[in-house]
Amino acid sequence: xxxILKKKLNMDFDxxxxxxxxxxxxxxxxxxxxxxLHTIFEQKLGVKDYPRFxxxxxxxxxxxxxxxxVSFNVGxxxxxxxxxxxxxxxxxxxxxxxxxxxxxxxxxxADKMQPVIEMTGEAVQRAWSRL
Numbered sequence: 001x002x003x004i005l006k007k008k009l010n011m012d013f014d015x016x017x018x019x020x021x022x023x024x025x026x027x028x029x030x031x032x033x034x035x036x037l038h039t040i041f042e043q044k045l046g047v048k049d050y051p052r053f054x055x056x057x058x059x060x061x062x063x064x065x066x067x068x069x070v071s072f073n074v075g076x077x078x079x080x081x082x083x084x085x086x087x088x089x090x091x092x093x094x095x096x097x098x099x100x101x102x103x104x105x106x107x108x109x110a111d112k113m114q115p116v117i118e119m120t121g122e123a124v125q126r127a128w129s130r131l
Contacts, residue, residue: 071108
């Protein structure tokens with residue numbers, strides 16, 4: 001079963017974003033992009049004062065290759081994301097495993113994804129424990 005990891009961070013929003021970006025890179029993920037959805041909502045929809053929400057899109061090349069070796073369909077879920085957001089004046093980080101989601105959605109066989117799930121899970125847990 002896929003769970004959502006969620007953790008309150010005792011730092012301001014911008015510091016939290018930099019902290020998450022740094023930790024995930026140190027644990028073997030490449031930073032692809034950080035996208036501010038609240039800014040996009042303001043620019044494209046005219047929505048002001050939306051709670052800050054940053055998508056941190058990362059890719060672990062060896063993890064991505066291992067998943068694609070099982071099924072190219074897993075690529076439809078890429079990249080892995082961590083999100084940093086504000087809720088009720090608190091700052092949180094969340095993550096869920098796209099590798100676990102892939103077999104649940106029928107994108108890849110569960111038995112063949114299991115080693116990939118374990119490998120990526122270890123890296124995510126190392127990063128998560130440092131956040």
